[in-house]
Amino acid sequence: MLRVVGVVIVLVIFVYALVDVIRTDGHQTRGISKPAWIIVMILLPLLGALLWFIFGRPYGKPTAKPARRQPTAPDDDPEFLRNLETRRRKQAEDDRLKKLKADLEAKERALGDTPSDGSGDAKNNGFKPGEAKRSEPDPHDTDELK
DSSP: HHHHHHHHHHHHHHHHHHHHHHHHHHHOSSOHHHHHHHHHHHHSSHHHHHOOOOOIOOOOSHHHHHHHHOOOOGOOOHHHHHHHHHHHHHHHHHHHHHHHHHHHHHHHHHHSOOOOOOOOTTTTTTTOTTTTOOOOOOOOGGGGOO
């Protein structure tokens, strides 16, 4: 029974160390390269595992933690947030321009419906049908100067 427990302990240490070597980044291993550590582990199971834990394992860094290279959520991505702010500003500007355009059109309609001198109706500009339109001389007319 004691032999079985000893074999199980050696097997657990060997498997744990082998998995640890495989999951460790190749640039973080100390001593020899990662493939060399795997070969040492397979050839010398218990001694290789002990050598790995003493000499090969990286200092103070968890071996299974992957390096985070890009944001995982949209609200962590600065580019997304920048684009979101730009879109919000553009939408606000579009809304402001639409409101100004609507106000301008309303003013134009209001000015077009009422005559400028305050007399008559808007359709015939203050003149009755059949009445001749008297116009003032054009200040830019050059016919009189000749």
